Amino acid sequence: MYSNFKEQAIEYVKQAVQEDNAGNYAKAFPLYMNALEYFKTHLKYEKNPKIKEAITQKFTEYLRRAEEIRAVLDDGGPSSASNGGDAAVASRPKTKPKNGEGGGDGEDAEQSKLRAGLNSAIVREKPNIKWSDVAGLESAKQALQEAVILPVKFPQFFTGKRRPWRAFLLYGPPGTGKSYLAKAVATEAESTFFSVSSSDLVSKWMGESEKLVSNLFQMARESAPSIIFIDEIDSLSGQRGEGNESEASRRIKTEILVQMQGVGHNDEKVLVLAATNTPYALDQAIRRRFDKRIYIPLPDLKARQHIFKVHLGDTPHNLTEIDFESLARRTEGFSGSDIAVCVKDVLFEPVRKTQDAMHFVKTPNGMWVPCGPKQQGAVQITIQELEAQGLASQILPPPISRTDFDKVLARQKPTVSKTDLEVHEKFTREFGEEG
Structure with a gap:
């Protein structure tokens, strides 16, 4: 079977x-990049050491040639020239011609335009999400700290063969906190953080998408130490060879592969962080570029308890630790996103009670709070009547109670199915590791 790979490569x-x-x-x-992928696959199966050596030598030659060509294209060199081959590479001008001179008219302006578009991907303000805000996921946090925090704060740790991780893939069901974890990285890291999605890198113009990818990585190298976070990477890097795959899609994947390989570049201070809900949809060559593939599962009991507290924040409530434990037990199978939605709904329950209340009580500090008709000091009055008396700014909703959660949870269901979980667990057994 493996001889087919060699024939295809040739x-x-x-x-x-x-x-x-x-x-x-x-x-x-x-075409060179496709040949290299087939040669790599063939090398995995080839047993004859002499043939392996010969193919490895050819692989190195073609890779070097592909890098030289990419350098020409990146520098705005000719996409077609009469002298071709190595001569064209050797004769490449050392500096770009100014606008209006030679054949590079508008090249600098085009690059500036592409970079201006990518500038919006740089996260300039910290999202203010700390490691402690991320519930559970201890091994994922530890691995990211090794890759992001330690190399910047303690560069002396990384000597000899010890090198920081260069590419992380976070995968798992929707709403489990992959993007949230990336925001924590952006907050905690003393690095330039690029946050991009497929829409930032896909252009309707022929050849522009791969230039955007190339420029993104180049900007990251110039701003090192830096982190490139690609959300929903599966939409950019689906399986190659699928029937509905376009030429543009194939070129983007090839460019991502080349950039992540980092041949000819010092990428030690550039970390690629990507997230996906559908890891099986990823192209296998791109999947292999991620040296850490971490499963972000549904939160466990303690994590769910923590998520309820994080999303409630400092909103007034009268829940006890026992109440939080009970809520965590009741939400088995809920994702972090499901719990966030639940808490958001609960936060409005006191507001609804205030709007529907027929009785209010005046507190010692002069605020009006809704109450039951039998409560001492209760006054029969509505929110509209208090507003009409000019007391709108003195109306306070009651603190959140356990019954508010009971009411919301009675109508809310988890969004992640058992089938979704089985798919991710199978992928973890084959290619990943637990977060």
């Missing part, structure tokens, strides 16, 4: 060399 190489010799670098580059 076929791609023939086409790549043909386009390369003709000077059609934009066409030659993706």
Whole structure:
């Protein structure tokens, strides 16, 4: 079976060399990259050491050539030229021609425009989410701290062969806190944080999407130490060779592969962090680029208890520790997002009570709070009547109670199905590790 990979690689190489010799670098580059992927797969199965050595040598040659071509394309060099091959690379000008000179008219302006669009991806204000706000996920937090905090604060730790992790994939059902964890990284890290989604990197213009990817990584290298967070990476990097895959989609994936490989670049201070709800949809070559693949599961009992407290924050309530434990037990199967929605709904219950109240009591500090008709000091009056008397600013909703949660939980159901969980657990057994 593996001989097919070799044949396919050779076929791609023939086409790549043909386009390369003709000077059609934009066409030659993706062909070289496809050939390299097939050679890599073949090497996994090849048993003969002499053949392996020969293929490895060829692989290195083609990889070097692909990098040279990419450098030409990145520098705004010719996508087609008459002298082709290594001669074109050797004759590449060291500096770009100014606008109006040579053939590079508008190239700098185009790059500036692409970079201006990506500038919005830089998170300039810290999201103010600390590690302690993230419930559970201890091993995920530890791994991210090793990759993000330690290299900046203690660079002397990373000597010899010890290197920081360079690429993390966070996967799990929707709403389990993957993006929340990324926000904690943005808050805690002393690094430039780029937060991008597929819409930031996909352009309707031919060839612009891969330039956006290239520029994103280049900006990250220039701003190092830096972190690139790609949310919903599956929408950019689905399986190659699918029937509905477009040429543009294939080129974006190839560019992401090349950039994540980091050949010819010092990427030690650039961390790629990506999140997905559908890890099986990822292209296997891109999946392999992530040296850490961490499963972000549904929160356990203690984590759910913590999430209720985090989302309630300093809102007045009269819940006890026993109440929080009880709520955590009742929400088995809920994601962090489900609990956040539940608390958001509960936060409005006191407001609803205040709007519907027929009796209010005046507190010692002069505020009006809704109450029952039999409470001492109760006055039969509505919120509208208090407002009409000019007392709107003195009306306070009551503190949140356990019954408010009971009312909301009676109508709320978890959003993650057992089938979703089974898919992620299977992926973890095959390729991942527990968060």
